[in-house]
Amino acid sequence: MILAKTGNEALAYAMKQINPDVVAAYPITPSTEIVQIFAQYVSDGKVDSEFVAVESEHSAMAACIGSAASGCRTMTATASQGLMLMHEMLFIAGGLRLPIVMPIASRSVSSPLNIHGDHSDSLASRDSGWLQFFCETVQEGYDTLIQCVKIAERTSLPAICAVDGFILSHCMERIETFEDKPVREFIGKYKPNWNLLDIKKPILVGPATMQDYFFEFKRSQIEGMNKALPIIEEVQAEFKQKFGRGYGVIEEYRCEDAEAVVLLMGSACGTMREAVDEMRNQGKKVGMVKLRVFRPLPHQVLAESLAKFKTVAVMDRADTVNAWGGALFTEISSVLYDSPTRPKMLSYVYGLGGKEFSLADAAAVLEQAHAGKKEDLVTYIGVR
Amino acid sequence: MAKLKSWKELPCGAIIDDPTAVLENKTGAWRSQRPCWNAEKCIHCLNCWIFCPDAAVIVKDGKVVGINYDYCKGCGICAEVCPTKVQAITMEEERK
Ligand code: SF4
Ligand code: SF4
Numbered sequence: 001m002i003l004a005k006t007g008n009e010a011l012a013y014a015m016k017q018i019n020p021d022v023v024a025a026y027p028i029t030p031s032t033e034i035v036q037i038f039a040q041y042v043s044d045g046k047v048d049s050e051f052v053a054v055e056s057e058h059s060a061m062a063a064c065i066g067s068a069a070s071g072c073r074t075m076t077a078t079a080s081q082g083l084m085l086m087h088e089m090l091f092i093a094g095g096l097r098l099p100i101v102m103p104i105a106s107r108s109v110s111s112p113l114n115i116h117g118d119h120s121d122s123l124a125s126r127d128s129g130w131l132q133f134f135c136e137t138v139q140e141g142y143d144t145l146i147q148c149v150k151i152a153e154r155t156s157l158p159a160i161c162a163v164d165g166f167i168l169s170h171c172m173e174r175i176e177t178f179e180d181k182p183v184r185e186f187i188g189k190y191k192p193n194w195n196l197l198d199i200k201k202p203i204l205v206g207p208a209t210m211q212d213y214f215f216e217f218k219r220s221q222i223e224g225m226n227k228a229l230p231i232i233e234e235v236q237a238e239f240k241q242k243f244g245r246g247y248g249v250i251e252e253y254r255c256e257d258a259e260a261v262v263l264l265m266g267s268a269c270g271t272m273r274e275a276v277d278e279m280r281n282q283g284k285k286v287g288m289v290k291l292r293v294f295r296p297l298p299h300q301v302l303a304e305s306l307a308k309f310k311t312v313a314v315m316d317r318a319d320t321v322n323a324w325g326g327a328l329f330t331e332i333s334s335v336l337y338d339s340p341t342r343p344k345m346l347s348y349v350y351g352l353g354g355k356e357f358s359l360a361d362a363a364a365v366l367e368q369a370h371a372g373k374k375e376d377l378v379t380y381i382g383v384r
Numbered sequence: 385m386a387k388l389k390s391w392k393e394l395p396c397g398a399i400i401d402d403p404t405a406v407l408e409n410k411t412g413a414w415r416s417q418r419p420c421w422n423a424e425k426c427i428h429c430l431n432c433w434i435f436c437p438d439a440a441v442i443v444k445d446g447k448v449v450g451i452n453y454d455y456c457k458g459c460g461i462c463a464e465v466c467p468t469k470v471q472a473i474t475m476e477e478e479r480k
Contacts, residue, residue: 095397095398096397096398096399097396097397098397156396156397193396193397194397194399194401201401202403203399203400203401203403204399204400204403204405204406205397205399205400206398207398207400207406209398212388213388213389213394215391216389216390216391216394217391217394217398219391220391220392220394220396220398221397223391224396
């Protein structure tokens with residue numbers, strides 16, 4: 001069915017179709033409208049989910065952990081400060097290998113206070129052991145959230161499905177939705193690895209481990225992430241087969257004979273596509289590489305793709321405040337360090353706090369990438 | 385002490401599928417104060433047994449028979465909840 005939906009509405013609609021056993025969330029700001037819309041579905045009897053309205057995001061994730069440990073398919077949603085308050089609990093969900101799925105309307109983090117989109121919140125959670133997907137469109141957000149359920153459960157890893165705050169979460173888009181039945185067929189029935197409440201098989205969850213076992217357990221968790229990429233690709237292929245829309249972990253746009261590319265994540269990829277088209281019309285060999293899966297970092301896929309180009313410009317929608325720009329730039333640079341060609345790397349930070357990223361800005365980045373040089377180490381796009 | 389396992393042998397998510405494994409760790413070694421139970425004063429109300437955050441109060445046939453010092457952490461909750469008029473548990477310095 002073709003519907004006009006904002007990102008929040010589309011993600012809540014996907015949640016309705018997923019029909020999770022439990023949604024525990026803090027249903028006011030800084031959380032997203034997703035939770036509010038979902039709560040309405042619960043009140044209207046459209047889903048079977050148990051909705052737990054908790055008193056904070058920290059509690060929301062704590063309740064999700066309890067629920068997932070009890071073998072329930074569990075979801076929540078949040079953004080910005082809410083995700084920050086969840087931070088401690090994110091690591092626990094990761095360490096316990098609980099497949100909780102969480103859409104996020106990615107936004108800036110205070111201070112100063114700002115409600116608009118950038119990737120500061122989700123990128124600040126990058127080491128918490130969650131899978132992370134960044135979506136370009138509302139359609140991709142809807143599709144990805146459905147995939148996330150299956151990927152999370154198959155990998156035993158929690159998953160974040162990020163859409164850009166306001167730019168996607170609040171803007172209406174024409175999207176193609178599926179019927180409930182095929183969505184439920186696709187995700188299937190959840191078969192948890194274990195269930196805390198199964199009194200016939202008592203288990204202990206969240207043990208204390210000392211120097212003799214902590215590192216070994218972490219190593220085992222790391223292996224879960226190491227093995228996630230093929231599973232993501234497998235689920236993406238199953239999704240394509242069932243619904244006809246395909247996604248890769250990265251997407252190369254007009255990269256065939258490109259000499260310079262821009263690599264970025266999220267909604268700005270749409271702007272970049274336009275700019276690439278215009279440059280191509282002028283005969284300039286430029287392209288775009290969109291990174292869709294940030295955790296796990298598909299380093300081999302990236303190395304293989306990016307080593308072909310002379311210049312790679314990396315655009316971060318968050319700064320690590322490490323005096324060297326964004327996380328994406330440093331990670332992608334590391335990926336390419338051992339490549340035989342070692343492309344020239346250019347670093348950009350853009351769109352913090354929802355700052356406009358225009359077609360002209362995108363074109364300027366492409367021009368510099370095409371020239372293969374720029375003056376400053378990190379360029380802060382559009383900053384006065 | 386059992387041989388330490390490699391990370392490949394560990395259960396996903398650090399769950400312990402044999403909860404009795406915790407019995408191997410004699411956590412009573414943390415204790416700095418020791419509850420001393422007086423059998424003569426005790427009226428067997430079982431407050432201490434209910435409130436003990438571990439399972440260190442030993443009960444047989446509905447009556448307290450002693451404290452399991454292998455696991456008792458010396459938190460003193462049992463002494464605190466023992467009825468004021470009875471005071472069958474007193475906390476004393478742990479002597480090594
Ligand atoms: S001191 Fe604490 S742990 Fe020990 S028996 Fe009393 S209540 Fe239990
Ligand atoms: S609380 Fe005191 S009186 Fe009651 S059973 Fe325990 S030791 Fe005995």
